[in-house]
Amino acid sequence: MKKNNDVLLKEVKEAIKWEPILNSNDIDVSVNDGIVTLGGTVDNYTQKKEAEQTVKNIAGVKAVVDDVKVDLYFSAIKSDTDIAASVVKVLRENWAVPDHLLKVTVENGWVTLEGILHWNFQRKAAENAIRYLEGVRGVIDKIKIEAEIKNEVEKEFVEKALRRSWLLDIDNIRVRVDNKTITLSGIVSSLFQKEEAEKIAWNTPGVWYVDNELLVEFD
Structure with a gap:
């Protein structure tokens, strides 16, 4: 049964x-x-992301609008130069992140990541590493994915x-492949x-972009 507001x-x-x-x-x-809208202020970026993920895990939530602001304690405020140095260090130490392929810029505590990586898990690893750094107010992801593998993406694969995941009902999910782009549609x-x-x-393997058009309908 659909949950009321x-x-x-x-x-x-x-x-x-x-x-x-x-x-x-x-x-x-x-x-x-x-559609859940979050507002208010938290002490750090980790709390902001935790609040967003907590809400996403609730049955009946179709989308989350995250308007939570990060208001750092005075002792946690860092210069952009110090934050940039911390970001470069944490990315270099993360085995999953080819840091030499990334460009990092910091402005007013907001970290922007740019570059081209070969796998989406590398992008996620970079984002997750940064979220725990002191002084970070937010992360802007401008990373593009261009797979090294030249094979055509196979819809069947x-x-x-998707079928191997017990979390999903593949009968309600449609997959369309156009060159190196995968489009997901249907209902979850x-x-x-x-x-x-x-x-x-x-x-x-070989995917460059995923267009997620799945609709959330909770019965």
Whole structure:
């Protein structure tokens, strides 16, 4: 049964309150037809991302609008130069990130990543490494994916990979392949499933882009 706004609002607030690193008094929540908007301020970027992910995992949430601001403690404020040095260091130390392919710029605590990587997991590894650094207010991802593998993307292989996941009902998901782009459409029952399907599609050898058009409908 579809959750009304009041029920979903209550569950979102309870989920945020349940997370030990979040202070529910700092985060404002509004709900409209399954779309959850988060506002307020938190102490660091990690809390901002944790709040967003917590809400995405709730059944009935179709989308999340993250308007939470990061208001750093005075002691946590770093210069852009110091943040840039920390970013370069943490990327260099992460085995999953080919840091020599990335360009890093920092402005007012916002880190921008640019460059071309071969796999989406490398992009995610870079983002995740940065989110825990002190002084970071946000991350802007401008990384492009261009696979080294020249093989054509096979629709059948994508469908088999999706079918292997017990989290997904492949009968409700349609896959379209156009050269090196994979398009997912159809219906899933949660935002978590939508992201899981996209993650699996991104693991396809040779893919350059995934267009996730899946709709979330909670019954």
